[in-house]
Amino acid sequence: MGQWHDVASVKDLSLRKKKAVEVDGTPVALFWVGGKVYALNDICVHEERRLSKGTLLFGKVICPGHQWKFDPETGEPDDQDGCQPTYAVRVSDDGAIAVSLDPADKTELSGLVPA
Ligand code: FES
Numbered sequence: 001m002g003q004w005h006d007v008a009s010v011k012d013l014s015l016r017k018k019k020a021v022e023v024d025g026t027p028v029a030l031f032w033v034g035g036k037v038y039a040l041n042d043i044c045v046h047e048e049r050r051l052s053k054g055t056l057l058f059g060k061v062i063c064p065g066h067q068w069k070f071d072p073e074t075g076e077p078d079d080q081d082g083c084q085p086t087y088a089v090r091v092s093d094d095g096a097i098a099v100s101l102d103p104a105d106k107t108e109l110s111g112l113v114p115a
Contacts, residue, residue: 028087
């Protein structure tokens with residue numbers, strides 16, 4: 001069991017579908033895509049722009065720097081080298097969002113928003 005940190009609520013993401021937070025000093029970008037909340041490191045692996053200032057398009061996170069398209073689940077960019085770190089997300093029944101930097105906390109249910 002890792003270290004879970006309460007960082008936001010689903011309500012915080014309802015309008016813009018994204019939010020910048022910090023977990024233990026690590027900048028994290030939250031994105032709400034297709035019924036799940038994803039957490040990626042907010043600093044782009046390419047040239048360090050903030051992913052949280054980017055957009056979502058067809059389920060991909062688009063970096064505002066040079067428009068690399070990241071898979072929010074894996075952090076893999078389309079047609080580019082490098083991988084954006086992703087983190088475990090837990091969404092409670094009351095909509096509270098918690099993030100863990102511990103890879104052991106990432107499961108297939110990670111980030112699922114309760115119906
Ligand atoms: S800084 Fe993100 S694509 Fe270049």
